[in-house]
Amino acid sequence: MTDTTISADAELLLQTRGLSVHYGGVTANADIDITVGAGEIVGLIGPNGAGKTTFVDAVTGFAKSSGEVLVSGQRIDRASPHRRRRVGMARTWQAGELFADLTVEQNLAVAVQRVGLRALVTDVLNGSRPAAGVVEKALDVVGLTDVADRRPDELTLGQQKLVGVARALVGDTRLVLLDEPAAGLDTHESLAFGDELRRIAATGVGILLIDHDMSLVLDVCDRLYVLDFGRVIASGTPTEIQDDPAVVAAYLGSAEVEADTHAESANEAGTPPTTESSTTGTDAGDTGGESR
Known part of the structure; x- marks a missing residue:
């Protein structure tokens, strides 16, 4: 796995150390270490049910977790959600x-x-x-x-x-966690949305982006982490992630990503997507009923 770290001149906004979430005997997140720097767009991708939304819930205080969550070096993992908001961290919801x-x-x-x-x-x-x-x-x-x-x-x-x-x-938000913000957007809307994300990051805001729109993610993200079964299986630049055999096998070659690609091609051609592609706009496994 590539050692994914922020650039030397970027302020470290978010850092998780060994973040884990358990529901009974089921492990939803296992020892996740992630960093997001000021002015960065960092992607968190993976199959449905991989634990992406659970991770955001844990970071923002809506899911009980172990391990450490730090914002600008300050530990907040024992703070309530509204107190975490006060340190400059915010999130969006899939059903927003x-x-x-x-x-x-x-x-x-x-x-x-x-x-x-x-x-x-x-x-x-x-x-x-x-x-x-x-x-x-x-x-x-x-x-x-x-x-x-x-x-x-x-x-x-x-x-x-x-x-x-x-x-x-x-x-005073300095760090924002976006949970599938581009769901439902067509190709042109997604491109425009990506431009706005870059504009936001240019102001110094750190962004953690979860989305199944691979064109958007690979285009706008500085770095990526890939989750599968609650664990980080790869991290690196978009180019490194695209070439990682484990990522291709677990996610980039999966039916859901191929369906998204098909839907984008259909949008560009002006034809409606197939039934298969229409099911991929929302990560059913990463909603409140996410497969843990």
Whole structure:
């Protein structure tokens, strides 16, 4: 396995050491060591049920785990999810629906709404609004300032996906974990989405990207980790990963990736995808009912 490390001049934002998740006698994640640096896009790929979403759940505090999780050198593996959010880490969800009756700006404002009794009293007495410029900054990062007053149903699917990313970025987010953000996008929307991810990373934000769109992942990621049965089986640059026999056997040569490729070709040709390809947009094994 390639020794995958961040560049010498990049700040280390995320580091996991021996991160493991067990459900009874089943091991969902086993001794996972991953790093993400500032300004990097790091991919986490693997077959359905490999443990990708479980890993994100563990890092963000939604799954009980052992091992260490560090953000900017600070251990947070015993902190609650909302406290992990306060250190500058955020995530998106596979089922990341937006509030249909709220504008884009309001969808982001909700994401930074404080919780707790004090916040409730303040909201009742004075109303509550995010600090000036917080929402606007996040929208500017993803290039959506011109649609701030629109509702989700007035946007393209690609724009809706970016609103979800902006919702994770709002506030002082330095590290964002994206769980299949490109699901459902056609080839052209995926290319545009990739351009926006590069723009976000260029601001210094570290990105961990989970997606089955291999064209997107191989194009935008600086480094990749490959999970299979909850273990990292390979890591390296996109070129190294494509040439790794273990990865080809476990994932890149699998039916789900071939189906995604077929769907992309069909989109480019203007023809509808087959039934097989239409099942690959969402990682059924990596949702709340992920095969652990």
